[in-house]
Amino acid sequence: APALDAHRLRADFAVFDEIVDGRPVAYLDSASSTQKPRQVLDRMRHFYEHEYANVHRGVYRLAERATEGYESARRTVAAFVNAPSEREVIFTRSTTEALNLVAYAWGLDNLGPGDVVVVSELEHHANFVPWQYVASRTGASFRHIPIDDAGELQLEALETLAGEGTIKVVATGLISNSLGTINPVERIAAWAHEQGAIMVVDAAQAAPHRAVDVQALGCDFLAFSSHKLCGPSGVGALWGRRDLLEAMSPFNLGGEMIRSVGLDRTTFNELPYKFEAGTPAIAEAVGFGAAVDYVSAVGLEAIERHEHEITVYAMGRLGELGFVRLFGPPVERRAGIISFAVEGVHPHDVAQVLDWEGVAVRAGHHCTQPLMARLGVAATTRASFYLYSLPEEVDRLVDGLHKVKRSLG
Numbered sequence: 001a002p003a004l005d006a007h008r009l010r011a012d013f014a015v016f017d018e019i020v021d022g023r024p025v026a027y028l029d030s031a032s033s034t035q036k037p038r039q040v041l042d043r044m045r046h047f048y049e050h051e052y053a054n055v056h057r058g059v060y061r062l063a064e065r066a067t068e069g070y071e072s073a074r075r076t077v078a079a080f081v082n083a084p085s086e087r088e089v090i091f092t093r094s095t096t097e098a099l100n101l102v103a104y105a106w107g108l109d110n111l112g113p114g115d116v117v118v119v120s121e122l123e124h125h126a127n128f129v130p131w132q133y134v135a136s137r138t139g140a141s142f143r144h145i146p147i148d149d150a151g152e153l154q155l156e157a158l159e160t161l162a163g164e165g166t167i168k169v170v171a172t173g174l175i176s177n178s179l180g181t182i183n184p185v186e187r188i189a190a191w192a193h194e195q196g197a198i199m200v201v202d203a204a205q206a207a208p209h210r211a212v213d214v215q216a217l218g219c220d221f222l223a224f225s226s227h228k229l230c231g232p233s234g235v236g237a238l239w240g241r242r243d244l245l246e247a248m249s250p251f252n253l254g255g256e257m258i259r260s261v262g263l264d265r266t267t268f269n270e271l272p273y274k275f276e277a278g279t280p281a282i283a284e285a286v287g288f289g290a291a292v293d294y295v296s297a298v299g300l301e302a303i304e305r306h307e308h309e310i311t312v313y314a315m316g317r318l319g320e321l322g323f324v325r326l327f328g329p330p331v332e333r334r335a336g337i338i339s340f341a342v343e344g345v346h347p348h349d350v351a352q353v354l355d356w357e358g359v360a361v362r363a364g365h366h367c368t369q370p371l372m373a374r375l376g377v378a379a380t381t382r383a384s385f386y387l388y389s390l391p392e393e394v395d396r397l398v399d400g401l402h403k404v405k406r407s408l409g
């Protein structure tokens, strides 16, 4: 694949034309949410101006056009993760809602005392709390795959977990949003299936950054969000294996998801509509499809390579700073996310001083409090990259950190 030209791609993002204190923002918070290219915004505007109506209902032509836009986005998203069928792709509000859907709709019916739910110690709360909650509601036990000091999963622990009951669900992320760890999900999925468990994958930090193939991973459910993939917020996707989705109870109930409703009894619609109650985020789904087209045109391999190069550069430069401690795995086994601490300075103060330099990073627990506890910190400062990130932005981060050290350290 041809290399990616980040300078050229930046022309698609109006936010980088904005000059504050003489320079554009060094946006190093794409793990939290990404910026939006004009191709996505233009598509949404066109949809609202020329194709908009509610979906799946109207017989008139405008409603048909709206439904075609929405369903075409579903086909795009399905192909993006190599789903065997577009009917297995459900539009949700987000990764969070997709994972809650599985935890509730699958978990409440399939978990009970003696069963074991397994997550990882570095899970985002979105793939941790719903499982912890549904386990406690059903009497199942809740266990985790521990990590080592570098933030990598200790798969040796799987042996012990297998002795603790009937493993029913294994839920892990492909890439850690706090440390950038790339988890060996294929191996974990194979192990889960040996136990007779289902494998649920949080791909929120993976699908925007590298090729994700649900069939190659061998998982049963996979979730990701549009807003981390150059698309609008308010929409995400859940892919699930058809037999599982068909056997599952609904999650949200109301319009659209029914076949027929009577005073005594309601029957449910076919896939994927059974899981899409109410008016969906229509234009957002269309924008999501346009975002998938955008990143696919840039090329997932090129994106992955570009982010890897920036991460190698950033780890090298940050590694030279004696007052900065880096968390997480070596660069060969991490995606474009770097969490760090500045000696003697609170992460929020680091982020505040960096903001004065026009460098946008995130400080906090990144919705991974069990991981923070394991690392022995309350919070970290985190820089994260995307297809538009530049080495110059890393230089500005490093210059900013020298200022942090001089003024607060």
Ligand code: PMP
Pocket: 031, 032, 094, 095, 096, 097, 124, 126, 127, 173, 175, 176, 177, 202, 204, 205, 225, 227, 236, 367
């Ligand atoms: N999982 C991971 C790994 C994430 O990084 C995030 C977003 N920070 C989520 C889940 C939740 O995504 P959303 O807020 O879009 O629901």
